[in-house]
Amino acid sequence: MSIISINKVAAAVAATLLLASTSSFAADELVEYFPDGDLEGLTGFEASGWGMGNLVYEAPTGIFLFRTAVDADGNKIPVSAYGQIGTGWSRYIDNTRTQAAGPQSLPERSEHAPAGNDTNVQFQNHMRSAHSDGLAREVEGIQVGVTYYVKGDGATKGTLQWAYAYSKQGAPVDDNGNSEVTLVALTNTVLSDNAWVTLEDSFTAPADTDITQPFKVYLRTADLAPAVIVKTEYARMWVDNFSLKGPEIPDADEDGISDLYDKFPNNAAAATDTDDDAMPDDFLDSCDQACIDGSGLTLDNDDDNDTVLDINDAYPLDATKTIEIEIGPDFSMFIENTTITLDASESVPNSDVGTYSWLQLSGTEVTLAPDGQTVSFTAPDVEAIEEAEFELTIEDAINTEVATYPLTIVPTPATVTASATIMGMDEANGSTIVIETNEDGIEIEVEYINVAVGDVIVISGSATTDSENIEDNEFTYLWKQFNSSMGDPRWDQRFVAGGGISESEFTFTVPEWNEDTPIVFQLTVDNGVNWPDTEKRFDASVDTATIKVNLVKTQSPVPDGGSLGFIGMMLLGGLSLVRRLVKSKK
Known part of the structure; x- marks a missing residue:
């Protein structure tokens, strides 16, 4: 049963008048902003363990919006449609979610939705800390000064209430670029007492709304007590079936971008123009070459109007930055007397446009050989591990950026040389030539030792x-058995089981075999020496060797003449006996 209550008579009258006097949009002109039953199509819920029955908002199978804002690479920014206001753990959950957060003896920690709804829902757990916190759905295409109608189902211990969260024009922005958010509670309330109820309300988007920032509607609680709800039964909340109705979002050129955000509302070829110079940042994906040719628009080659062309600008939509430095390789340890190349080729701008200056800041002095976006040098001899640091400065027409690259130089490590030998075969059996294909795809002849x-x-x-010259017992050994192609382990693994043999040697007796079969025994030897403070082995710490054998087909014995004569006599004797038996029956 749905229970809708209004907590003030005046509010009820006002709401009635509002509904009755909506002249701009009749009821049949309103459109649904949230797809009906969108939560029911969710998949990918965890199927076992503690997380059984939950799905994070950011999961690939979640529900996303694609705002008209784009990132530094010009890609539309995907954001989760659903989320939370305030603190607490929140997720999509399905009806298999029976986990309790914390001791099982505390019923207020149970996360299974109350009876009456066995579909996918949103859930916020016992860590919700304030009545003003709740579960939200972002609105795309909000229009200032327009009235919207919200409806949804919810369950909680206390009293449910609709609210919205938005940023005002000119609101303060924190260090992370987030605008200050204002929370506005609506009027209608309904007591849930942990049963599913439905709540409706309406609101008008404020005139000071910054439509470039997220606008969210959400269900919260209206209770005043208890004042602190965290870890109490008043904290948990389940919601479902959010609905928001309002006027159709204007899109004059029908390009899928609301006119509210479309800098070219009457031209379906483009929508964004960061510097407002009447030249688009890019053409829409939906606009093919014929559309582009007929648009009459010229792409802006400097979207942020900072005088640095987009092709040379690491931040084409941000006029305050132009340079991005990336120096590789990612692994920054090197062996003495080897050539080290620091590579900044992923940096923007490249060295044809920007000026690259390399400098050594610390460590044994080396001679730098810069070459465009890279610099090379020979690592010095070191008796012990040594640190060094290098600096790259990139300068373009308007900016200068500096980045450093610390590295470690280590003494030459021990080099393992694996050796594999074979004993016990009859050398008189010789060898067999097997045709193999090498790593370049070329067929080559390889000699295999015959074993019988x-x-x-x-x-x-x-x-x-x-x-x-470390002691033998400091090595680890691993033998594997392969076919002649070395592509996969032998299917039968008759001599070396799938897990391999971890002894320095092993013995086997050649069995009878019905065809010539080439087999490779590969030995991997490891001395256990890693790069400093890592679990990564030196290349020189591991080596392999192989033994290639051909299992010679077992020959069946060929009977001599005497044997054939004996067999023939037996057959003739048998035939004579049969003949006599036949005659005796006549």
Whole structure:
């Protein structure tokens, strides 16, 4: 049952008059801004564990809006349609969500929605800290001075109330670029007491609304007590079936961009113009070449009007910045006496437009060889780990940016040389040439050692060494068995199981085999030495070696003449017996 109550008689009268006197838009002219049942189409809820039955707003299968704002690369910014106002853990949940947050003995921590709604809903948990906090849905295309009608279902311990959150024109902006948000509670309320109820209300978008900022409607609670609701049964809230109706969003050129945000409302080719110079930042994806040719518009090659062309501007929509420095490689440790190349080719602008200046700030002095957006040098000899730091300055027509690149130089590590040997085969069996395809796709001839039935084969890696002559027992060994292509482990893994053999050597007896079969035994040896303070091995710390064998087909014995004579006599004797038996029946 839906219960709608209004907490003041005057408010009820005012609301009635408002509904009765809406002259601009008749009821049948209103359109739904939120797709009906949009939460019901959600997928991707976690199916097990603590998170069972929940889906984060940012999940790929969530519900997103694409504002007309774009990022630095010119891509439309996706934002979650649903979210929360204030603190607390909030998610989409489905009817499998039975988890309790905290001790099971506390019923106020239960997260399963109350009876009466077994569909997907929004949920805010026991950490909601204030009655003014709640669950929200962002509105696209809000129009200043226009009246909207909201409706939704909710459940909570207390009394539900609609509200909206918006930013005023000229509102203060914090260090993260977020505008101050104003919260406005509406008039109608309805007591839920943890049962599903429906609440309706209406509001007029304020004249001071900054339509470039998010505008959200949300359900909250209207209660005054308890004043502190966090970790109480008054904190939890479930909502569903949000509806917002208002006038159709104007879109004169039918390009899918509201006229409220369209800098070219009568031209379907474009919509954005950051510097208001009547030249679009870009053409819309929906505008093909014929559309572009017929638009009469010329793309702006300097969208933020900062005198730096977009192609050379790392921030084409921000007039305060133009340069972005990225220096690689990501892994910043190097071995002494190797060539180091610092690469800033991902930086903007490139060295044809900007001036690149490299400088060494610390460490053993080296000779820098700059080449456009890169610089190379030879790492110095070091007795111990040494730190060094380099600086890159990029200057364009209007700005200068500086970035540093700290790196570490380490002494040359020990080099492992893996060795694999084979013993026990009869050398008289020789070898077999197998045709393989190398990494360049070229067929090559490879010699495989023949091993025959009954041979007791020993495959050993004990001759492995490293350049610092560490003891054998400090190596780790791993043998794997492959087919001749080295593409995949052998299907039968008859000699080396799937997990491999971790001893320095192993033995097997060649079994009977019904065809010649080439097999590769690969040995990987590791001395366990990593780059400093990482879990990454030096390349020199690991080496491989292979033994390639051909399992020779087992030959069946060929009977001699005497055997054939004996078999023939047996057959003739059998035929004679059959003949006598047949005669005896006549």
